[in-house]
Amino acid sequence: MAPGIFYHDDPAWSDVEPIPQEDGEHPLAAIAYTDEYSEAMSYLRAVMAQNEYSERGLELTEHIINMNPAHYTVWLYRSKTLEEIGADLHAEIKWLNPTALKHLKNYQIWHHRQIIVNKLDSSEGEADFIATMLEQDNKNYHVWSYRQWLVKRFGLFSKPEELQWVEGMIEEDVRNNSAWNHRWFIVMGGRDGKELPEAILKRELDYAKYAIRKAPQNQSPWNYLRGIVRYAKLPLSVLKAFTLEFADLARPDEVFSSHALDTLADIYAEENSQKEEAKKALDLLATKYDPIRANYWNYRKKLLDQPEAVS
Template identity: 60%
Template sequence: MYQEDPAWDDIIPLPQDDGDKPLAQIAYTEEYAEAMSYLRAIMAKEEYSARALAITEHITEMNPAHYTVWLYRAKCIFALSHDLRQEIAYLNNKALRHEKNYQIWHHRQLIMDKLGDPTGEAEFVAKMFEKDSKNYHVWSYRQWLVRRFELWEGGELEYVDKLLAKDIRNNSAWNHRFFVVFGRGGEVDMDVVEREIKYAEDAIYLAPQNQSPWNYLRGLISRAKLPLSKMEALCKHYAPVDNPDRITSSHGLDWLADIGAEKPETKDTAIKALELLAKTYDPIRTNYWNHRKVLLQKAVA
């Protein structure tokens, strides 16, 4: 208890003020309430000290999602010129115990930005992905790393290849691939576009009903300002509307419907695709597909 610790004798704690008649007062533990009272007091004094750092560690152990405490911890670390590598090691343990905690990753970003050296970060992030390869906070952090330290050519595509070889349906990995290939902006290299189209086509071959590579293709086509009809042959291969028994992908049907809006001469194929989606391949959204059919007919007319 801080009130019994001589090191805190000079501090008058500031309890939380919930008003005279709190509507829904949170039942904090005595330990947590006392620690926060002492932290408020030193925050009011803008004290950046070893004991301030220690109390933030204590509180984040009880509540690792307390954003304000993490921000104050960062201020203490920078004011004290605390060993940043030591802080990263501390965060490693925290992150592995609290995988979905945004505050930990935001704090890590602040520390890494100040440190200015990403050595070991890719390896630790990979360790996190071994626990959950679709952790949104970790992927956001990895993209920040790539942008902050110009790691576009630092083996990112090769790493994505490994993740997709393990799970071709990992939409997060597909998203990261698009970020790495096109995240720098600028003119689009058509050789790169063709390479990525081939990559997506190979993934579709492995799992035609997997939506991720189809979405990736749509992004590619849009980024390169190419017509949707460029992929017409691919769509017809997996969604031959005249031979429904051979259809293996509803996403191919969806794409054929969109081509119909782009190329009026393919209207009949597009309408057949929408009818198949409504009746057989995605009946839960029958009203949606029928609505699109009406819109297509009106547009062509």
């Protein structure tokens, strides 16, 4: 439809009786829609009421999405229409790409994409497109969640390219927690708690340590490192020598990472004879290295005196 020409003048729509928006008297938070938006929505209500699934309905949804991409109803109706009329889903993806780039934070687009790609039964091109999206916003929650869906749906957990890609994301910003979470997802997520092969365990421990050495005051790889140790059911003491590189109670003025101190406290807490050392580490956190969380560090200290509670 040419711009400026409304549906009521369009012969292709002459059979449809639009349903204007019912708003009641004195509605709250009412929006003074443009005539164009208001009319398009009136026609959408009408075709939806008729359960009409058609090409023109598809065009109507495109028109409305361009004016308001955050309209879940329009997206749901669009995906139902695509299904009913057996539309070309490759064409849909082609149209979605620039639309997603234009509305970076919109999340309805991602769920819609998931429905389409699921039906296409192929992940081809998806990884590249996701990479393009993340170049604009590298912590976008919906994009990362979509990537996780993709990995699961198409069984990409052990695909070397997936690991390489996420490693590249971490290289680019070692503090990108979304990337760390994705690494966890592909390495551990497909395992259902099954034991980690020795080589992978070593690779992951080494990788997290390598990342910590780049920037020790970065919590992401510390969480990852400790997560792996826990997954592998190893004692935390396997991290003792490494942790001491960044925080050593013998040198309380030379602490390079509050997260190391936190880990050290837990390492000492695991050993019954070392509880005083654990307390010292927690004291350092509470009074000097992470004072905003003093209540928490003091709480952890109290736990040390309760024999049954192991943090």
